[in-house]
Amino acid sequence: MISQNNIAGMTFMACMLHSFLLQAQNNAELKRIFYTSTADQSEREFLLFLPKGYGDDPKKEWPVLLFLHGNGERGNGTTELDFVMVHGPLYEAWIQKRNLPFIIIGPQLHMFGMDAHAKYIADRTLDQLPKQLNEGTPEREAKWKSDVQVNGSISDINYPYKAWGPPMGWEKVERDLINILDSVNENYQADPSRTYLTGLSYGGFGTWYMASKYPEKFAAISPVVGWGHVELMKPLAESKMPIWCFAGGRDQVIEVKYFYPGLNELERLGHEVRFTIQSDMGHDTWKRVYAGEDIYNWFLSYSR
Numbered sequence: 001m002i003s004q005n006n007i008a009g010m011t012f013m014a015c016m017l018h019s020f021l022l023q024a025q026n027n028a029e030l031k032r033i034f035y036t037s038t039a040d041q042s043e044r045e046f047l048l049f050l051p052k053g054y055g056d057d058p059k060k061e062w063p064v065l066l067f068l069h070g071n072g073e074r075g076n077g078t079t080e081l082d083f084v085m086v087h088g089p090l091y092e093a094w095i096q097k098r099n100l101p102f103i104i105i106g107p108q109l110h111m112f113g114m115d116a117h118a119k120y121i122a123d124r125t126l127d128q129l130p131k132q133l134n135e136g137t138p139e140r141e142a143k144w145k146s147d148v149q150v151n152g153s154i155s156d157i158n159y160p161y162k163a164w165g166p167p168m169g170w171e172k173v174e175r176d177l178i179n180i181l182d183s184v185n186e187n188y189q190a191d192p193s194r195t196y197l198t199g200l201s202y203g204g205f206g207t208w209y210m211a212s213k214y215p216e217k218f219a220a221i222s223p224v225v226g227w228g229h230v231e232l233m234k235p236l237a238e239s240k241m242p243i244w245c246f247a248g249g250r251d252q253v254i255e256v257k258y259f260y261p262g263l264n265e266l267e268r269l270g271h272e273v274r275f276t277i278q279s280d281m282g283h284d285t286w287k288r289v290y291a292g293e294d295i296y297n298w299f300l301s302y303s304r
Helices: 012-016 081-085 089-095 170-187 202-213 230-238 256-268 285-291 294-300
Strands: 020-025 028-036 043-050 062-068 103-106 190-200 220-224 244-248 274-278
Touching: 028 089, 028 170, 043 081, 043 089, 062 089, 062 170, 062 202, 062 294, 081 089, 089 103, 089 285, 103 170, 170 190, 170 202, 190 202, 190 294, 202 220, 202 230, 220 285, 220 294, 230 256, 244 256, 244 285, 256 274, 274 285
Parallel strands: 062 103, 062 190, 190 220, 220 244, 244 274
Antiparallel strands: 020 028, 028 043, 043 103
């Protein structure tokens, strides 16, 4: 059960009874689950994907995949929530109708004023939200395209860097994420011993952070185009956390060189890590990673 000192305004148990079923396609379901954020007491929702065959056997427990999106998919957690499906496992499972055998959790990070600093957020429109087609699937974007150009490397941007990367990231809602995860494990046919964590870009930073703070929650993690700070590595090494980290060789936003201090620290602590550089890819390396099979099969090979 969620302890009293952790709920802090969360209303998950009641909200589970009022979850809104968006649609069923080939026996897969996408739900919107209401909750109250501990960060600002706002009423929000998160996406919950239930895979094909879920519920056929009430005794079957399913692996859980918590996905943390990138900076461009932030939003108000209600009318903007479907931006969470622009990239990543939810895009693959719901929009591309892939039979991924996971319960997938897709929360949305608060804006925290980032729309005033990122033009690509301020300029987006609701008609860009991904939609599942009644017949077939939408054509995929190119697997790579020209990188977003930035003035200097990420180390030159005027950010007060902390252990998890840029400010106002997923660390601001860590209690929400744990409450959401605990609630899904309690209220659905979830297997807590097979709970996985992945995220892209800002979500990659969030993946390192959350796994370091709560290593007991996850069987394996995969940060994609987001590096981990040295200060986060000790708990990961001590827990022997399976890690598969991805970077883009042509990434001008999150450059490969910034991954090495943290990875070297893991090795110094005696922990092995799998690090893959997609040498021909830019910051959108996540397109290839999540469109493939390897990451999902890798997750399923681990349990706590």
